[in-house]
Amino acid sequence: MDGQTRLFYGTRRRRPKLARAEGAYIWDVDGRRWLDGSSGAMVCNIGHSNPRVLDAMRAQMEIATFGYRLHFETEPSERLADRLAQAAPDGLGRVFFTSGGSEAVESALKLARSHALAVGQGQRWKVISRFPAYHGCTLGALSVTGYAPMTAPYAPMMVQMPKIPAPRAWLDGRPLDDPATGQHYADMLEARILEEGPETVLAFIVEPVGGASTGALVPPAGYMARIRDICDRYGVLLIHDEVISGGGRLGRWFAGDHWGVVPDMITISKGFGSGYMPLGALIAKDSIAETVLDHGSYPHGFTYAGNPLACAAGLAVMDVIEDDGLMPNAMAMGEQLAARLRALMQRYGFIGDVRGMGLLQAFELVSDRDSRAPLPAALNAYDTLVEAAYDEGLIIYARRSRGGHSGDHFIVAPPMIVTEAQIDEIIEKLTRALDRFAQ
Ligand code: PMP
Numbered sequence: 001m002d003g004q005t006r007l008f009y010g011t012r013r014r015r016p017k018l019a020r021a022e023g024a025y026i027w028d029v030d031g032r033r034w035l036d037g038s039s040g041a042m043v044c045n046i047g048h049s050n051p052r053v054l055d056a057m058r059a060q061m062e063i064a065t066f067g068y069r070l071h072f073e074t075e076p077s078e079r080l081a082d083r084l085a086q087a088a089p090d091g092l093g094r095v096f097f098t099s100g101g102s103e104a105v106e107s108a109l110k111l112a113r114s115h116a117l118a119v120g121q122g123q124r125w126k127v128i129s130r131f132p133a134y135h136g137c138t139l140g141a142l143s144v145t146g147y148a149p150m151t152a153p154y155a156p157m158m159v160q161m162p163k164i165p166a167p168r169a170w171l172d173g174r175p176l177d178d179p180a181t182g183q184h185y186a187d188m189l190e191a192r193i194l195e196e197g198p199e200t201v202l203a204f205i206v207e208p209v210g211g212a213s214t215g216a217l218v219p220p221a222g223y224m225a226r227i228r229d230i231c232d233r234y235g236v237l238l239i240h241d242e243v244i245s246g247g248g249r250l251g252r253w254f255a256g257d258h259w260g261v262v263p264d265m266i267t268i269s270k271g272f273g274s275g276y277m278p279l280g281a282l283i284a285k286d287s288i289a290e291t292v293l294d295h296g297s298y299p300h301g302f303t304y305a306g307n308p309l310a311c312a313a314g315l316a317v318m319d320v321i322e323d324d325g326l327m328p329n330a331m332a333m334g335e336q337l338a339a340r341l342r343a344l345m346q347r348y349g350f351i352g353d354v355r356g357m358g359l360l361q362a363f364e365l366v367s368d369r370d371s372r373a374p375l376p377a378a379l380n381a382y383d384t385l386v387e388a389a390y391d392e393g394l395i396i397y398a399r400r401s402r403g404g405h406s407g408d409h410f411i412v413a414p415p416m417i418v419t420e421a422q423i424d425e426i427i428e429k430l431t432r433a434l435d436r437f438a439q
Pocket of ligand 1: 041099100101102103105134135136137207211212241242243244269270
């Protein structure tokens with residue numbers, strides 16, 4: 001048995017062995033090269049092997065690579081907490097570090113619960129979420145995940161949480177506003193809170209712009225503000241899961257800022273560490289943290305939380321994004337990418353929708369555009385198209401969203417350093433892959 005067979009990641013599929021990664025490209029040990037069109041899993045926002053980040057990490061390694069957070073604080077963790085709080089909307093000034101997105105979501109769910117207990121509302125425990133949505137693979141995060149391929153194999157969830165549909169107006173053929181009833185898509189949250197009993201509802205968790213499971217679903221106008229209003233009306237905490245949408249690829253540190261909505265908590269990870277180190281965080285309102293410290297407790301923590309090497313990498317990543325103007329570049333290149341993907345709709349009738357924001361773009365496959373019926377499962381679009389792109393030297397991120405919600409969708413999300421020439425390269429490679437798929 002070789003090393004790769006021993007690595008048990010729940011698949012028998014063999015993967016090439018990575019030899020080197022630089023900028024937007026990855027090479028394997030046989031010298032094959034791929035354009036990393038999905039930044040891994042929307043992680044490597046600033047591209048691979050950025051010398052500034054590597055220098056910052058080397059410098060920190062010479063000082064200390066670990067300090068247990070309950071014994072010592074470190075310069076990088078204090079500075080990064082400060083930096084994140086400054087980037088976050090006013091009022092969100094408390095940072096709890098984690099090593100990834102699932103840990104950040106767990107931290108948010110537990111802080112929400114601690115807060116309810118601290119303010120004498122212990123009967124509030126239900127966290128409403130949406131489907132489709134992905135919030136992580138730990139059991140708490142999974143219980144608010146509305147994505148059958150990840151949840152069904154473990155059903156029933158240890159705690160089954162209520163879910164409402166995400167506003168997939170395109171797929172549902174359901175208008176955002178129904179003039180007959182005056183109903184708005186966001187009102188489904190209010191209806192669900194009332195159905196559950198407002199006194200039992202703790203929080204609502206939502207990706208401002210949907211990531212993996214929805215395929216870059218951008219909320220319709222008015223949706224985010226209306227969600228905030230409904231949460232306020234019923235004393236429900238609003239958690240923005242920005243694990244994919246945060247970090248700059250949508251043109252802001254936090255995608256929620258596009259709608260000026262201030263949540264009670266934000267979870268981040270992926271792009272903030274940009275693949276250099278495992279890094280995540282929960283950013284919470286000062287008022288929530290203060291209340292919990294005054295009247296309750298929050299016995300919670302991960303051993304590697306606030307790891308100084310991870311925080312040093314995170315600080316350097318934020319410096320690079322700011323100093324190199326990567327957020328404006330993400331928006332400009334994102335527009336080009338979106339336009340080029342939309343143009344592919346003329347050529348391929350089976351592309352049913354192109355959607356996204358900044359450098360988080362997605363296209364969805366259908367067998368019929370009018371009915372939006374999915375492609376037959378026998379075509380196995382998920383594997384076939386990904387493999388075809390892979391053979392062409394392009395990595396795209398696919399989701400078999402056939403969890404009952406939509407067709408297979410594919411995310412194109414290159415690093416924020418991507419150039420116009422590289423957008424051309426992505427489209428050329430994708431076109432060749434789509435031609436092969438169409439045959
Ligand atoms: N939330 C969202 C929105 C995600 O996309 C992900 C990962 N894809 C997670 C949470 C979980 O993050 P991690 O895999 O780092 O635990």
